[in-house]
Amino acid sequence: xxxxxxxxxxxxxxxxxxxxxxxxxxxxxxxxxxxxxxxxxxxxxxxxxxxxxxxxxxxxxxxxxxxxxxxxxxxxxxxxxxxxxxxxxxxxxxxxxxxxxxxxxxxxxxxxxxxxxxxxxxxxxxxxxxxxxxxxxxxxxxxxxxxxxxxxxxxxxxxxxxxxxxxxxxxxxxxxxxx
Ligand SMILES: Cc1cc2nc3c(=O)[nH]c(=O)nc-3n(C[C@H](O)[C@H](O)[C@H](O)COP(=O)(O)O)c2cc1C
Numbered sequence: 001x002x003x004x005x006x007x008x009x010x011x012x013x014x015x016x017x018x019x020x021x022x023x024x025x026x027x028x029x030x031x032x033x034x035x036x037x038x039x040x041x042x043x044x045x046x047x048x049x050x051x052x053x054x055x056x057x058x059x060x061x062x063x064x065x066x067x068x069x070x071x072x073x074x075x076x077x078x079x080x081x082x083x084x085x086x087x088x089x090x091x092x093x094x095x096x097x098x099x100x101x102x103x104x105x106x107x108x109x110x111x112x113x114x115x116x117x118x119x120x121x122x123x124x125x126x127x128x129x130x131x132x133x134x135x136x137x138x139x140x141x142x143x144x145x146x147x148x149x150x151x152x153x154x155x156x157x158x159x160x161x162x163x164x165x166x167x168x169x170x171x172x173x174x175x176x177x178x179x
């Protein structure tokens with residue numbers, strides 16, 4: 001796909017077909033992530049590719065969280081049901097103990113590379129932050145080292161859904177230029 005087309009076609013997809021993303025494509029998507037820049041070339045990331053059972057466990061943790069806390073944030077349950085439908089969930093951890101902001105930015109670049117590569121391969125993706133509500137439970141379930149931090153997840157799947165267009169901020173709104 002042409003680069004500009006990848007940029008414009010990448011959208012957050014929340015409706016998936018019951019079709020698995022091929023292992024080879026998931027590997028290509030992760031490999032694209034690994035090409036991202038990282039502060040001090042620390043590459044401060046680990047990616048967990050969840051089994052169906054592990055993905056379902058995360059869904060249950062999120063549903064339990066909503067029930068336990070009585071939160072009014074309806075997006076948590078919505079994200080949980082998206083995870084339930086989708087083929088694949090990749091959880092992303094920050095493994096660095098150095099500069100939190102720079103390392104998080106590096107990981108953001110890596111995650112965006114994955115979303116863009118997914119689009120390029122005609123795989124639908126969704127960046128999810130809502131699993132962070134149960135980050136303690138997730139880290140404990142996977143026995144991740146205490147120094148790691150869950151940063152988010154990338155959901156992958158196939159979809160026929162075309163999201164309605166979003167009105168983005170314009171250049172004029174975001175750019176300061178005095179020359
Ligand atoms: C850090 C981050 C966390 C996000 N978390 C969620 C999430 O938990 N659930 C969800 O449905 N969308 C989530 N999104 C997707 C955003 O809602 C989406 O990117 C935004 O609405 C713009 O839509 P677009 O991606 O289609 O351009 C997240 C996006 C980012 C960058």
